[in-house]
Amino acid sequence: MATMTILQAVNDTLRHEMRHDRNVVVLGEDVGKNGGVFRATEGLFDEFGGDRVMDTPLTESGIVGAAIGMALYGLRPVAEIQFQDFIFPAFDQIVNEMAKFRYRSGGQYPCPLVVRAPYGGGIRGGHYHSQSGEAYFAHTPGLKVVIPSTPADAKGLLAASIRDEDPVIFLEPKRIYRSVKGEVPEGEHLVPLGKARLAREGRHVTVYAYGAMIPVALEAADQAAAKGIEVEVLDLRTLVPLDKPAVLESVKKTGRAVVLYEAPRTCGYGAEISAIIAEEAIEYLEAPIVRVAGFDTPFPYTLEHVYMPDAHRVLTAIEKVKNF
Amino acid sequence: MAEPRLQVLREDGMLSPRPAGGLPESQLLRLYEAMALTRALDERCMLLQRQGRFGFYLPSSGEEALQIGSAAAFEPGDWIFPSYRVPGIFLWRGVPLDEMVCNLFGNSGDLARGRQMPVHYSFRRFNLVSISSPIGTQIIQAVGAGMAARIRKDRTVVGTYFGEGGTSSNDFHTGMNFAAVFRAPVVFLCNNNGYAISCPYERQTASETIAVKAKAYGMPGVRVDGNDVLAVYEATQQAVDRARAGEGPTLIEAVTFRMGPHSSSDDPKRYVPKETFEAWKDRDPIDRFRRCLMQERVLDAARDQAIHELAKTQVADAIKRVESLPPPPLASLFEDVYHDMPAHLLEQLRALQEEEKAKGKFTDTSVAFPL
Numbered sequence: 001m002a003t004m005t006i007l008q009a010v011n012d013t014l015r016h017e018m019r020h021d022r023n024v025v026v027l028g029e030d031v032g033k034n035g036g037v038f039r040a041t042e043g044l045f046d047e048f049g050g051d052r053v054m055d056t057p058l059t060e061s062g063i064v065g066a067a068i069g070m071a072l073y074g075l076r077p078v079a080e081i082q083f084q085d086f087i088f089p090a091f092d093q094i095v096n097e098m099a100k101f102r103y104r105s106g107g108q109y110p111c112p113l114v115v116r117a118p119y120g121g122g123i124r125g126g127h128y129h130s131q132s133g134e135a136y137f138a139h140t141p142g143l144k145v146v147i148p149s150t151p152a153d154a155k156g157l158l159a160a161s162i163r164d165e166d167p168v169i170f171l172e173p174k175r176i177y178r179s180v181k182g183e184v185p186e187g188e189h190l191v192p193l194g195k196a197r198l199a200r201e202g203r204h205v206t207v208y209a210y211g212a213m214i215p216v217a218l219e220a221a222d223q224a225a226a227k228g229i230e231v232e233v234l235d236l237r238t239l240v241p242l243d244k245p246a247v248l249e250s251v252k253k254t255g256r257a258v259v260l261y262e263a264p265r266t267c268g269y270g271a272e273i274s275a276i277i278a279e280e281a282i283e284y285l286e287a288p289i290v291r292v293a294g295f296d297t298p299f300p301y302t303l304e305h306v307y308m309p310d311a312h313r314v315l316t317a318i319e320k321v322k323n324f
Numbered sequence: 325m326a327e328p329r330l331q332v333l334r335e336d337g338m339l340s341p342r343p344a345g346g347l348p349e350s351q352l353l354r355l356y357e358a359m360a361l362t363r364a365l366d367e368r369c370m371l372l373q374r375q376g377r378f379g380f381y382l383p384s385s386g387e388e389a390l391q392i393g394s395a396a397a398f399e400p401g402d403w404i405f406p407s408y409r410v411p412g413i414f415l416w417r418g419v420p421l422d423e424m425v426c427n428l429f430g431n432s433g434d435l436a437r438g439r440q441m442p443v444h445y446s447f448r449r450f451n452l453v454s455i456s457s458p459i460g461t462q463i464i465q466a467v468g469a470g471m472a473a474r475i476r477k478d479r480t481v482v483g484t485y486f487g488e489g490g491t492s493s494n495d496f497h498t499g500m501n502f503a504a505v506f507r508a509p510v511v512f513l514c515n516n517n518g519y520a521i522s523c524p525y526e527r528q529t530a531s532e533t534i535a536v537k538a539k540a541y542g543m544p545g546v547r548v549d550g551n552d553v554l555a556v557y558e559a560t561q562q563a564v565d566r567a568r569a570g571e572g573p574t575l576i577e578a579v580t581f582r583m584g585p586h587s588s589s590d591d592p593k594r595y596v597p598k599e600t601f602e603a604w605k606d607r608d609p610i611d612r613f614r615r616c617l618m619q620e621r622v623l624d625a626a627r628d629q630a631i632h633e634l635a636k637t638q639v640a641d642a643i644k645r646v647e648s649l650p651p652p653p654l655a656s657l658f659e660d661v662y663h664d665m666p667a668h669l670l671e672q673l674r675a676l677q678e679e680e681k682a683k684g685k686f687t688d689t690s691v692a693f694p695l
Binding site: 165 | 403434437444446454470471472473475495501502505663
């Protein structure tokens, strides 16, 4: 075991997977000599060389498009998009190509690759360094969408994503890149995709969350405990394919659900969780399903701390459903 | 005794058209037969579409030299990222007609399982990468595959095809740039056939030629007569050799003309001047190659007729063999989305199976494709 930050875990995983499988390659802007603007790929260029750690020209559609070609040919590329906000030039390649290669070819052309990107607000990044775009990808059949919240999960889920036979969008909560430390198993560590994690057990209310909102949910749960409300926090981890049994099992136990996501409220991923619970567990509900989400505005700079859901906002929702 | 090759001097002492790399007679005939088969498939498929047998077809008439000449320059192990207008490459590589036609019908014999519209072929065992509708996306993917081949130190060369319309796409720019920066073993083949649906060359680019754009990216650009099958072969062969020798990518612009409509839903009479069309009719690549082969006594009228008849028969027979195959089964709708079918898709499949029981049959309410 080693104590690591999420960023260190990502770096450790990439190194381990590249040692484990010669087909794993990394590409993106500034990932080589510079080790990545967040240092996620630090040291990889020195160990594996420029053939396997490629600095690319400035084009996200190129990074992803080239990665697709490599994956079709038999490599296992891990493409880095510097900030999820910049992924949109690659959206055509992701949605129309990457997600559909296996399906449209009748299984002849699987396209296993990982596109990893730091996402989410909290680093004073404004409109273009703070977006939470997971919903765009969760809405595209053929993609898997994975978001870790702990260093151990960052390692295990990234390793599993790299080894997965399907294309994975791996979003890293950059707000907690360095602030959350945790024990990470050394050597090989795989966390299966499609399985949620019970971050905290409780009887009264379930809070569903992922990524940088997990620490917020846990903080709210602590505050709720002081008021006698036992909160269960379910860390979804994989948005697609979702661990629906875990989602339903929790709300059937507590009867009260709060769905937390920092992305804009409308059509955010949490809306899907709400719909599933309403459709399949209504008879267990003691209160309406309440969402705590970002506002339906572009992500602000100065008022970022007002925008981001905090423990207080989550606690208000917890109390609302508990006292319904 | 060695195969007779085309002469350089005819018996009357006049210079003969020089064959590319001194191709043997058998190879020349093979090129011609493949061009004939490509045209036969096209003509029959347009008819079938008009008869409502399948919903859509995209002809490549007039571009047979470009397709076959270039395809012949690659090795079977080379990867091709095609556009949707180069079925001749598939035929050259030996994709069975039955499998091509099954794809057009989208029936249970289709390797792509009826997932896409006609002509979006996919044949892994022939290293022909699946075709999609968005323009140009294959270009950068081809470069990625080339980069992978280089990393692996394989001798693979990657070819990719696109129209002059495709050169306006983001991924043309990205692909050309990547290929040159990474010295990828890629041959870029631009079918400059004059029109992108109704958009003529002059409105697609203000550049004098497509080939000249190569210079901006740092690679050689070659402009070739796309209706001269031997010239296309030679140009492609040189580019393939360069790539295989580690010398990097080349852009080839093959100038030709789209003698047919963009697709079965298009009417080029609305935008192609009659004189343009007539002028290009005189440059038909099959007629031209026939004249050469006749002149060189590789072909005579009887043999020529036999070749075209055989092509038509082969197409007709393939259609007869597969036209009654049923559509793919319902469950196939949910397969291949992922490697393993996830729980939510299994649930949706079960729900659909229940619906089928209740309905008995699903009614086709789709309208005709308009493009």
